[in-house]
Amino acid sequence: MRQCDNDFLFPFTFTDANQYIRENMKSIMLTGIRAMKMTNVPDPMIVNDTDVLIKMKVLGVCGSDVHYYTSGKIGSQVVKYPFTVGHEGSGEVVKTGSAVTKVKPGDRIAIEPAMPCWECDQCLAGRPHTCRKLKFLGCPGQAEGCLSEYIVMPETSCFPIPDHMSYDEAAISEPLAIGLYAVNESIPMKDAKIGILGFGPIGMSVLLPAIAKGASKVYISDKINERVKLAKKNGAVYAGNPDETDIVKEISEKEPELLDVVFECCGQQEAIDQAIDLLKPGGKLMIIGIPEFDRWSFPVDKMRRKEVCIQNVRRQNETLDETLELISDKTVNVAPMATHRFSFDDTKEAFDMVTEYRDGVMKAMIDF
Ligand SMILES: [Zn+2]
Ligand SMILES: [Zn+2]
Structure with missing residues (x-):
């Protein structure tokens, strides 16, 4: 050369x-x-x-x-x-x-x-x-x-990628692999009741595999009404805007025993607080969002009493093959x-x- x-x-x-x-x-x-x-x-x-x-x-x-x-x-x-x-x-x-x-x-x-x-x-x-x-x-x-x-x-x-997969789908496999990894790392999805706080591309990347893997009820929040609508269209049993409604109250009324796992997908402190309120005892909080500040704050008393488990998600680990299969066989759209x-x-x-x-x-x- x-x-x-x-x-x-x-x-x-x-x-x-x-x-x-x-x-x-x-x-x-x-x-x-x-x-x-x-x-x-x-x-x-x-x-x-x-x-x-x-x-x-x-x-x-x-x-x-x-x-x-x-x-x-x-x-x-x-x-x-x-x-x-x-x-x-x-x-x-x-x-x-x-x-x-x-x-x-x-x-x-x-x-x-x-x-x-x-x-x-x-x-x-x-x-x-x-x-x-x-x-x-x-x-x-x-x-x-x-x-x-x-x-x-x-x-x-x-x-x-196979011939029938578009370049768009191939590019979207990157964020989708992160959502799939978060889902795989959380709890078995079969019959799970889950929350997704923040419905941007990562929130949606959690929703699609969660439903594909058998989550029974998905509760979603986002501050943009178009995204709230999109969440309902794509399989959420509930989607609300926390600027307009008390999402913790509304979800707890529908689900008195509360949620098995909550995925934080927006990097907002109020979402962490809502997640802790929404989790059942023994529930799991998955943190995926990237906040624009340096430190989270957690309500010690509620977390301790519920024995909440917290896991951070760093991108994804070896889930791209499974992601491409989910897209290729049309399990997720x-x-x-x-x-x-x-x-x-x-x-x-x-x-x-x-x-x-x-x-x-x-x-x-x-x-x-
Ligand atoms: Zn990315
Ligand atoms: Zn290395």
Whole structure:
């Protein structure tokens, strides 16, 4: 592999005797708070023999991308500009390293954004999602995101999808895998009575597998009325807006013994308080939401008396295969999640819409 010394005169990078890739792919980079710019950057290169060059097809805008867009950080992870976000993607394999066996050029794939080291104590203990050296697409200090025409990923991050699965469905498998992981980590869903507080894409990603796995009653809250409606349409027995009604009172009246498990999916303190009130003794609280503050507060007395169990959910661990099966065999329908579409050129518009929760947006999809 040889790189030309003068990019200006000869803007190509030779990858072998006959092939070159242009050094002018487009990438959308964050350049400041609520600022982003289309930039020409060198095409990514296959470096390791297990690398795969992918042409991006669809990207779903995630709440975490929007956190970086609006505040430049999530907790201790701070953006150094310019930086590319984006991690919910699907694409087509263009070229593979010599040792790649999982995919071949032309394959349509879902992209797993996590790139664990596979060697540390966490990886060896079956917890690659908390890998000590984890690189995650679009995570500051780890890896640039996939808001680019092409990306290079290790083959372990490439999941081929069947012909009948759309690139949208493949991209949505990323958040859905998180919801499925949260459900799998909670309690057996058969006949369970559950609460989902916050019905954004992650709340919906919990709802769909929970119902598929036999949850008997799902109670949902959200502060956006379009989302409340969407929750009712997609199988919730109750959905309410906590700004308009006392959801704890209403749910406890319908379910006097209270709920087996509550999924916190909005990162709001009041949702944690409602969850503790809504859980039955021995119930389980799953915390998935990303708050914009640094500390939760818990009501010790109620939690102690109910012996509430709390589990944090960090993305997902090895649930992408099961997720793709649920989508492929139509056990779950993720189509209602993709509410809006934008071209790659209009990425900023998509981010602004999601930032402002405009027009009942659930997930904005970007077509490359
Ligand atoms: Zn995401
Ligand atoms: Zn590791």
